[in-house]
Amino acid sequence: MNSDIQWMQRALKLAEYGRGSVSPNPMVGCVIVHQDKIIGEGWHRYYGGPHAEVRAVEDAEKRGNGALLPESTVYVTLEPCSHTGKTPPCADLLIRKNVKRVVVCNGDPNPLVSGNGIRKMQDAGIKVDLDVLSSQGYELNKRFFTGFKQNRPYIILKWAETSDGFLGHENGSPVAISSEFSNMRVHKWRSEEDAILVGFNTALVDNPKLNVRKWVGKDPVRVILDRNLILPETLHVFDNRQPTVIVNYKQQSDLPAEPERYADTSSVAYTQVNPAADEIQQLLYKLNQRKIQSVFVEGGPAVLTSFIKTGLWDEIRRCQSTKILGEGIKAPAPGGILTGSEKIQDDLWTYYKNI
Numbered sequence: 573m574n575s576d577i578q579w580m581q582r583a584l585k586l587a588e589y590g591r592g593s594v595s596p597n598p599m600v601g602c603v604i605v606h607q608d609k610i611i612g613e614g615w616h617r618y619y620g621g622p623h624a625e626v627r628a629v630e631d632a633e634k635r636g637n638g639a640l641l642p643e644s645t646v647y648v649t650l651e652p653c654s655h656t657g658k659t660p661p662c663a664d665l666l667i668r669k670n671v672k673r674v675v676v677c678n679g680d681p682n683p684l685v686s687g688n689g690i691r692k693m694q695d696a697g698i699k700v701d702l703d704v705l706s707s708q709g710y711e712l713n714k715r716f717f718t719g720f721k722q723n724r725p726y727i728i729l730k731w732a733e734t735s736d737g738f739l740g741h742e743n744g745s746p747v748a749i750s751s752e753f754s755n756m757r758v759h760k761w762r763s764e765e766d767a768i769l770v771g772f773n774t775a776l777v778d779n780p781k782l783n784v785r786k787w788v789g790k791d792p793v794r795v796i797l798d799r800n801l802i803l804p805e806t807l808h809v810f811d812n813r814q815p816t817v818i819v820n821y822k823q824q825s826d827l828p829a830e831p832e833r834y835a836d837t838s839s840v841a842y843t844q845v846n847p848a849a850d851e852i853q854q855l856l857y858k859l860n861q862r863k864i865q866s867v868f869v870e871g872g873p874a875v876l877t878s879f880i881k882t883g884l885w886d887e888i889r890r891c892q893s894t895k896i897l898g899e900g901i902k903a904p905a906p907g908g909i910l911t912g913s914e915k916i917q918d919d920l921w922t923y924y925k926n927i
């Protein structure tokens with residue numbers, strides 16, 4: 573039905589408002605419709621808070637529309653949950669409110685739900701329709717789906733290179749490649765991901781802060797590769813201003829399992845991997861267990877190349893500036909398929925997807 577698409581578009585729009593505050597939960601929106609009018613709507617606003625369906629039902633009741641619920645259709649972007657997590661099951665709520673029909677965009681891959689929410693509602697006599705605008709829903713929650721389907725975070729590789737294909741000088745002396753607007757955009761992107769990762773050389777030579785300061789948003793967890801624990805503690809990444817994990821061969825203290833407690837991590841945490849070819853895979857599995865849903869990888873070249881080689885990546889965002897260096901560290905070759913490009917000041921950004 574065309575109107576199903578229209579209402580689901582509205583629900584997806586609402587879900588989007590949760591970006592940046594619901595991870596590791598999915599972004600979810602919900603619209604309740606009675607005779608072609610919205611009588612209540614809501615979205616999941618923050619991790620641990622009420623789910624979208626709860627907000628939408630509350631909204632309908634607050635507007636005095638509670639009595640219309642049994643004659644209404646609920647549009648929700650994710651299968652209503654059937655489990656008690658931080659909040660009670662949404663499927664039970666919709667059954668209790670006796671709604672007429674529920675239209676769902678995506679099934680919930682969480683094994684605690686995965687079809688049970690749908691079944692529960694159908695068993696209670698609610699008509700349920702699935703997969704309305706499912707590819708938009710998948711794109712919206714790609715980080716959440718990747719975590720459950722591939723047991724790893726969603727990986728975005730980013731780098732800036734000169735027009736002759738260099739990342740910087742061999743001797744590490746600083747060189748500004750991308751424009752100030754590009755840099756602001758990169759900080760916005762940092763704020764959208766759970767973690768940011770750099771290799772040993774980048775941490776040592778560039779001494780980056782890896783925070784969000786050219787945009788407004790939350791700082792990601794810093795993930796630093798320091799296999800033999802030899803990075804000096806005078807580096808910015810050890811400043812205890814942001815949750816930080818050092819990936820190494822020797823020591824384990826790890827982040828807490830619940831993301832809301834990362835901020836309490838008063839000192840740097842250590843994640844151990846075994847020296848083996850699948851180091852990246854081991855690390856990604858561990859981050860996934862720590863509920864880190866996405867990682868923004870900012871270099872350097874060896875780290876970027878090893879992600880590209882293992883195939884364990886989802887997106888590349890490459891900036892090419894007009895600067896010419898003549899010599900230096902060669903930029904990696906992007907893989908996957910080109911999905912788009914745009915100009916920011918003098919920089920050309922090209923985007924790739926691994927499919």
Ligand code: AOF
Pocket residue numbers: 596597598599600601615616620621622623624625650651652653656657658659660662663680682685
């Ligand atoms: C819904 N509606 O708006 C969301 C759902 O710990 P909890 O109680 O917040 O549960 C988190 C899980 O619930 C999450 O992993 C996902 O499976 C589902 N999210 N479900 O019915 C919502 N955000």
Ligand code: ZN
Pocket residue numbers: 623624625652653654660661662663
């Ligand atoms: Zn729920």
